[in-house]
Amino acid sequence: MDTSLARPAGHSSVLPMIIIGILFFIFGFVTWLNGSLIPFLKIVCELNEFQALLVTFAFYIAYVVMALPMSFVLNKVGYKNGMVLGLLIMAIGAILFIPAAQTSHYAMFLAALFILGTGLTILQTASNPYIVCIGPRESAAMRISIMGLVNKGAGFVVPIIFTAWVLTGMEQFSAEALAVLTAAERTVQLAELSNRLVTPYIYMTVALLLLAAFVKFSPLPELNLNDSDETHTANTSWTAVFSHPQLILGVLALFVYVGVEVIAGDTIGLYGQGLGVAHFGALTSYTMAFMVLGYLVGVFCIPKYLSQDRALQGSAVFGLLFTLGVMFGSTDSSLIADILFGWSGIPVVPDTVMFLALLGFANALVWPAVWPLALQGLGKLTSTGSALLIMGIAGGAILPMVYGYLAHDSGNSQFAYWIMLPCYGYILFYAFKGHKLRQWR
Template sequence: MNQMNTSAARPGRQSALLPMIIIAILFFIFGFVTWLNGSLIPFLKIVCDLNEFQALLVTFAFYIAYVVMALPMSLVLNKAGYKNGMVLGLLIMAIGAIMFIPAAQTSHYALFLAALFILGTGLTILQTAANPYVVCIGSRESAAMRISIMGLVNKGAGFIVPIIFTAWVLTGIEQFSEEALALLPAAERSEQLAELSNRLVTPYIYMTAVLLLLAAFVKFSPLPELNLNDSNDTAAANPSWTAVFSYPHLMLGVLALFVYVGVEVIAGDTIGLYGQGLGVAHFGALTSYTMAFMVLGYLVGVCCIPKYLSQERALQGSALFGIVFTLGVMFGSTESHLLADMLFGWWGVPLVPDTVLFLALLGFANALVWPAVWPLALQGLGKLTSTGSALLIMGIAGGALLPLVYGYLAHTSGNSQLAYWMMLPCYAYILFYAFKGHKLRSWR
């Protein structure tokens, strides 16, 4: 995203192929670890006997790492270099993955949250190190295409991981429903929950091994070290960096990304919890539905922007779709499967209630918000581009806080369906930014 100059020679087409493959693998890991949360939330709700608010501390622990650890990890990255930063990020993630083993064996929720925070910390440095390569391993003119490809890989992982998790961990999960567990004696109930929790041990052993192997692969790969000379960094060292606060389109863009990441995480990570409450048998795989629609949205962006669709129009359409689909979630039928039957029933895909389908369709609405807001928010910043980019990254905090707001509303109201109303003002704000906010150049 940052406008960078590099003193290292850009690789040619052939030499760029291997770095592209390596970075694509890393983006797959980003998506795999990030969107696994959607399946973990309803699983841990059962294992640790949580309410909706408590269960959504999963997203808080994971995404708050981006905010808390962003600056410390950027300092580490400056010392270690970009390639070594990727290796370090993978090693930190391996520590977080191995922590799931004692957490699963003890069913201690605080250990799960600590492990998720460490995973988020590793991802923070990994993403900070990997993203510059997407821009620098080829020509500037084709950078947008490479970014789109990485987005498809990332969300493709989000489509696959819930299916794998369901097949490996959630098989026979119906015997662990609240009603079934309530009928058991306390000792037998604890024994069954311990058995369920221990299902996480083997998958996370494999995940740890994969992360360690990837760290070794990246360390000894021919991936070139980037020598970035960012002419914009002078703004960060100069007191005048505070001038970014005089750009309303940037500051409003930070808020747009805050609410966007919040609703994106709500759509991807609460759908399993919501489906579980409605008695959907394959609730652990429901994040795949959201990710599938998000991939479809990315494909629309790749094919239509900017040839047929401007960034502003894409953002406006995304916000409008978000409002319509949120209303569908709130007022759609929890028993009818008509919409799902019409869309993909003929493919043999398991059907879901209409209201769950509307929640999944938010993936389509959300897909183009991030790529549309960034260029609009950074327009005209010049030497302050790097500082503006850092502020935009802080918008990821929305993924930590807004799902907790939803969890609180769902728990206190006792109606998880109507609690989704809190997304309406979020999409309304994105709509405001799409029409007017990004055009403002003065606070007066």
């Protein structure tokens, strides 16, 4: 592919990378806040484990419902205006958290999360192909890895901020403390806890509106995607994307990947809470920290030392090994954490929680590797192909719910993580063979 035709003519990729990097920070901040929200809302709204994971369902199902409509919007308004629209929709979702917090109404929380997910859908649909097409295709995974560093850096910071701002003094809201209160006293206590969300979401709304104005008036160039791709086809109808196996199989790869990524990032707090880990609200930061390490590998090693398909193969193998560690690791020993960072003063966690956090490292390079492999050769179909890939994010809605059902039904939340094994098995297939297919047989 002649990449000069895919980039905005006459522009460096540095400025777009900076602006898109800011957007990826917002992706991470909003997305990985869910890991702390789940155990928080479990207390506030008095939910069981399965009900609490409706947080992930409401947030990620928006990608399924809205991805294709958002791709049509992008074709009409362009990538830059699409990003502005996405930020404005997210601001609406953020402001809805205020009445939700004041009423402690779980359905309103879920509606606000769906709207936030809708805004993120259009942002993701616009920004991911932008990063792929703004420079040489063979280094696309490296550029996405840089974006991942920003994204997961936000994911590392937000649970710490949320814990310090919202989850302080949680001992008065423990199940034991609430059990001795009268119904009226418990209602007052939980209302006080819920209202802690009001101020943070006011700030988030203001930040999203300011960012929308910044992007609108920034010199971000528009993409010029045309038919010059190496596998150009005369058929540019959106249905033509289904004739590209590498794309359709890539959608399924992202579906299972996002599912396991959300399971590792969003259930670790709930799982740690069940094991009696005191700082359960901050455990998502552990997973994000290891994802940052994985992205650093991508930034410095792709494509010079590591090809995109090799990175994907390694990710799948590590995912399988760490999942087995989660399933069969010790809930009493903290040996792995002691070795890795016990000397630093960071609170240690049981080995099985540690393996769950290490999945962050295994997951880091899957998204950056799948995108360029799946979009290879789509030309003008890139925005539609991107929308289908974004729909793969639905795995984050469905697979955590499956895990929650298995954990609740069996009463064994540790062994229920077996659901991740076939997911990593499929990613391994895509890494070795699926991305190479160019026609259905």
